[in-house]
Amino acid sequence: MEPILVYGFPLGSATGLVAAFEWLGQPYRLSRVDMLKDMTTDDYRRLNGRGETPVLITDDGRVLTETMAIAQWLEARDTERRISFAPGTPEADRMHQLIGFVNTGFTGAFSPLWAALEMSPPDPAMQEPLRAVGRKMVADRHGQLEAMIGDTPFLVGDRPTLADGVLAGVARWAEFHDAPDISAYPKLSALRRRIESDPAFVFGVALEDGETPTGSGAMKGQVPLADVISRFAG
Structure with a gap:
């Protein structure tokens, strides 16, 4: 079977x-999750007992959670070294370093903002x-990432890799929370423009928005969340 990536909307990190x-x-399927409703059930x-995305159903039917674990699963299957x-x-090593930073310190920095937004009752x-x-x-964390970015078009070289995908799913939270002014980080701003204009990421955002775009052809359809569950x- 094709692997199934469970991705959330709105603004899910799994879009990367x-x-x-x-x-x-390589062939894959998706399952779309309303993070404000479905994940609370x-x-x-x-x-996923932690009520989070992403979740990957592997090609042998195992349930794999956590972004870094899913990124490693993808890396192991990248025999042509297209994304790693x-x-x-x-x-x-640099790709792993950047994925680790983005998935921990950079992503975690938004936690107080999400906690304030989701507080009920306010x-x-x-x-x-x-x-x-x-x-x-x-x-x-934006300042720290700005200092880590080199002179290449993407985080590690002249093509997007897993590191760029992991970053892209999360970086747009800055505008959503109005923190910080991204123009203060010129390298990161330019990098985001390149990634976010890439057809693969544009495809992911369109799916997240409920549209039916045409991608590379690797995505073989969406599986209803109820069927995945x-x-x-377990």
């Missing part, structure tokens, strides 16, 4: 993995300090 699947060019937590590099090379006395802390954390959830 959709782009990575497109760049890889007991049924979904049978699939040969193991043990400096390029592979409590302004708690939300405002969370937003202030979150904006400072996000700005700090009934077949693969």
Whole structure:
């Protein structure tokens, strides 16, 4: 069977993995999840007990969660090295370093902002300090990533890799939370423009928005979430 990537909307981090699947060019399927509704259900937590995306159903029917684990699964199948590099090379090490930073410190910096947004019932006395802390954390991590970016068109070389996909899914949260002003980070701004205009990422965003775009042809259809849960959830 083709692997199935469970991706969320709106603004799901897994959209960057959709782009990575497109760049890889091997057959896959998708399953679309409303993160504000579907992920809060007991049924979904049978699939991922932490109530998060992404989730990958591997080609042998195993349930794999966590972005870094899914990225490693993709890397292992990239025999043509379209989205990764040969193991043990400096390029592979740099790609892993950047994926690790983006998936931990950079992504985690948004946590206070999401906590403030999702607080129910709202409590302004708690939300405002969370937003202030979150904006400072996000700005700090943007500065750190800006310093890590080299002179190549993408994070590791002249083509997009898994590192660029992992970044693209998350980086757009800055505009959503109005923190920080991305123009203050010229290298990161230019990198984002290149990734976000790539047809593979444009395809992922269109799917996220509920459209039916034409991609590379690698995506073989969408599987209803209820079917994924009934077949693969524990």
